[in-house]
Amino acid sequence: MRSNSPARRRALLAMAGLCLSAILGTAQAAEPLKVVASFSILGDIVREVGGADVSVTTLVGPDGDAHGYEPTPGDARKLAEARVLIVNGLDFETWLPRLTKASGFSGQTVTASKGVKPRAFGSPGEGHGGTDGHDDHDHDHDHDHDHDDDHKQGHHHHHGADPHAWQNLANGVIYARNVADGLAAADPAHAQAYRQRADAYIARLNALDASVRKAFDAIAADRRKVVTSHDAFGYFGDAYGVTFIPAMGVSTDAEPSAREVAAIIEQVRREKVPAVFVENISSPKLVQQIARETGAKVGGTLYSDALSKPGQPGATYLEMFEWNARQLATALQP
Template identity: 35%
Template sequence: MVVVLSIACSACETRDLPDRPRVLATFTVLADIARNVAGDHADVSSLTKFGAEIHGYEPTPGDLHKAADASLVVVNGLHLDDWFERFLSDIDVPRIVASDGIEPMPITEDPGTSHATGKPNPHAWMSPVEAKTYADNIARGLARVDPDHAVDYRENADRYGARLDVERARLLTAVAALPDNERALVSCEGAFSYLARDTGLTEHYIWPVNSEQEATPQQMRRTVEFVRDRHVPAVFCESTVNDAPMRQVQRATDARFGGTLYVDSLSEPNGPVPTYLRLLRHDLSTVIGGLTGMDGDRVAP
């Protein structure tokens, strides 16, 4: 790894910055938000590919070269992309933490309790409210490396924030129409805490934010009991984790498997969630459609 870092640092000493800032985000959702803020004034790319599992990702030598050639690196923070941040101190490139200023929600081992792990839940972008902070932070970071277009970045972030307000209103309206027992979001991983908080959904998950672990018998039993006791009509799982445990929960209860939700990664451009705004709409329609047994696109247009 020492050799890799020395190569990266050598690259940063000789790099020629392009006419337009080159922005590197650690994953596709961040890159899409940054793209909306940057507009035509910067080139934005994602370090990880579409569909990638970003928890515990291992950077490659090529990734470090990309960072060394960037004008600005955007990380999520909240310990999500520590796998990359630890290398940035060895690379001379400006960096911003998109989640700066957000009050983090704690990760709890047991949903519905206060048994916090002491670590923050990193999925703050799943709240349209918090995503506006992401856009604001990115606008400030871009203005720092490209002050000539600072006003444009600010205006782009404001326009994007208005679109996020529309998505938030859509979420609130759809959830408000659900019966109490259907206002529950049961997923594999605890990735929806911020969204559930903002919309009044009760979140339950098999495991907290740790996609590499296997579901324990206690976690499975707890989830089955929650679904049965609440008469939750549908359960879900995220696209980047194994849905087999949730399929077991579904078979052990009267719930149906409501579909796949997207959190950590966008899809390919021709897939169901090519942008962050489309991700929010897809997840909303999937959740509402699964819980009600109706066409999600009709329930949550």
Template identity: 50%
Template sequence: MNPSRRSTIATLLALAVPSALAQPARLLKVVASFSILADLAREVGGSAVEVVALVGPNADAHVFEPSPADARRLATADLVVVNGLGFEGWMDRLVRASGYGGPITVASAGVAARWLGRGPDPHAWQDLANTQRYVLNLRDALSRARPALATEFGQRSAQYIQRLQALDREVRARFDAVPRPQRRVITSHDAFGYFAAAYDIQFLAPQGVSTDSEASAAAVARLIDQIRRHDVRAVFVENIADPRLVERIAREGGAAVGGRLYSDALSPPGTEADTYLKLFAHNARTIASALLGPR
């Protein structure tokens, strides 16, 4: 080979190697089962992750039916994140259909679950202390997937936990202003048990922990009677549920509809509850305002 040609090739190779090393790492593809988990994963992962939610804003994971497109999303994921506690009854079927064989992180692992009858209440994210455990589980899962970024994930999770703790202090101060006898509300389904336990509020609902169940006539009549006898100040509709039943209960019981709460899903981007922190702050503010309002 001509010496000048060898020199040219060597020069090109020398230039190419640093360029290749400088290429940014491929984004970690994370598929979260629903919008709240997706938001938490983005907070911890930052610019290193590309997150997709199977169940999007204002959508109900209880009655979700996966599509072939969802199976394709799962098949190309690096990490799948689920809530656990029986929330995603469709997930095992979807994993089998997709052929996904990668890691699956259960965000609620380590949380002390509430038990209702024979099953756990899956809505553990309705307690900010539980969400801190979610964040730590996400930190660990992302760090296993990208060890070189473990420090960054640790810093981001620590900062986010500080924001969760600050919000918890704010919410507790807000409910401290509400007399305990007034802390009774009605929602569409039993999604706020953890919130109720954390802030000493009684939540009543015509449906159980899943919106897939039908409210019985007896349950509806019982709630209407409770409104009348126990000074229930407000009834709330949920973003994932048909409001007509709750509106009827409020009307017949003589209570006000106190507004819309976000239970199992964020609101669309650019609206009032499009992140988990905004969702939780909105719910606390809406409930407290209704409870302090005139009867």
């Protein structure tokens, strides 16, 4: 009975083993790369570039304020399971080093802003000045929200790099490239797919960038001035020729003094600023007060540091940017 011979049985077992190995290998290859993104805008970029090859978890979700975020034990568990962590950098996620240490994360960290030319807070493109008191106001707030300690140690982060680099679509292109390179390094089997998706996404970013530039070029330069809740739109201002006057400086939770508010109101009147805007992560009260006392028009909500919830106008990075640009351009028209 040759069919039951030892050699035959060994051959059948070997074949079964090869089939099992192939099945397991396919299943392993099909498992998406586990990626954690620090906040919602980055999470969306990762989903665009990663496609079905990644499983993305976002720490600071839609309408969330990444400046003062308090990580949870659940965040530590998510990070511990991830193979890739994608961060903004430029001192934006001041709470993240503690979380990374607590989670024991041992994967690859990708800094999306790598290669971006940083701008400094208070540089041209914002309504900062030393003669109207507004400069003093801006210097009262920082990212760490620990003013006394930071002042003693000289850690005024807003004197350094502005972290809101995604507010210029040219920097969004850099983010997409860095995300693609990071995913490709962690998952070489899908490297080509990551780069192809990044190329397609970058083409959409570049098309929107050209459209936004055209829209603001059509508006008289002396009308391109707006008040926003906090100092998040400097890159936008530099790229598209808009002056932003931040009512709350860098921080999103510190209340400016009555003197600081009065200085902003005086500046808005003096410079005939046509519009004021609230943000999805900030209280509208201060901006509404400025509008009441100056007659400036209240524009629609702007999305600064976070996307909107699904179904709202700024649910993706591209939608957010297009919405912001449209709201600003409409409000600044004569």
